[in-house]
Amino acid sequence: MAxxxxxxxxxxxxxxxFLPAIIAAARRxxxxxxxxxxxxxxxxxxxxxxxxxxxxxxGVRAEYGGGRYYQxxx
Numbered sequence: 001m002a003x004x005x006x007x008x009x010x011x012x013x014x015x016x017x018f019l020p021a022i023i024a025a026a027r028r029x030x031x032x033x034x035x036x037x038x039x040x041x042x043x044x045x046x047x048x049x050x051x052x053x054x055x056x057x058x059g060v061r062a063e064y065g066g067g068r069y070y071q072x073x074x
Contacts, residue, residue, distance in 0.1 A: 017043060023053070024052075039052040
């Protein structure tokens with residue numbers, strides 16, 4: 001029972017750590033690979049985790065149109 005609780009805690013902690021990368025991928029952010037790498041490599045510092053989170057919530061995202069994804073020019 002204790003091991004199951006530990007596994008659940010570890011899974012939740014891992015999901016929270018990669019939250020900026022998950023948000024960027026879900027929003028189809030144009031720079032999601034860079035956000036994911038920043039999060040993976042420097043997210044443990046805290047300040048870069050916050051920077052990746054802010055970055056994932058801002059910026060241009062790809063939109064769906066006509067059977068494919070494109071980015072508006074403005």
